[in-house]
Amino acid sequence: MDLSSRAEEEPRGLSPSAKKAGKIWRGMGALEYREWVADDVKVGKLTSFPRSVKLKPAETVVFSWITYRSRVQRDASMPRCRPTSGWPE
Numbered sequence: 284m285d286l287s288s289r290a291e292e293e294p295r296g297l298s299p300s301a302k303k304a305g306k307i308w309r310g311m312g313a314l315e316y317r318e319w320v321a322d323d324v325k326v327g328k329l330t331s332f333p334r335s336v337k338l339k340p341a342e343t344v345v346f347s348w349i350t351y352r353s354r355v356q357r358d359a360s361m362p363r364c365r366p367t368s369g370w371p372e
Contacts, residue, residue: 301347308349311360318347 297305297318305316321344326333336344351357 304347311363312356313349313351313360315350316347317350318345320345 298320301316301318304318308316321332324332324344326338332344332346338344349357351360
């Protein structure tokens, strides 16, 4: 699957902070950035995503991932991940 054509694509429906984070990650070489807000995930009886993160009543799980062409490319971008790189606070 060729992800290079998706590198500049900005998914619809992202929060302003997710759009900013995606722009920052793509600027550091990521092919794509995806984020999901699990505001309607039910707590399972034995195991579930809310249980795994010990979700408190007033909290919402936000799950994201970043795709790189290779692990080498990912590792090379990590030193640039600093608060001064434009991350939302």
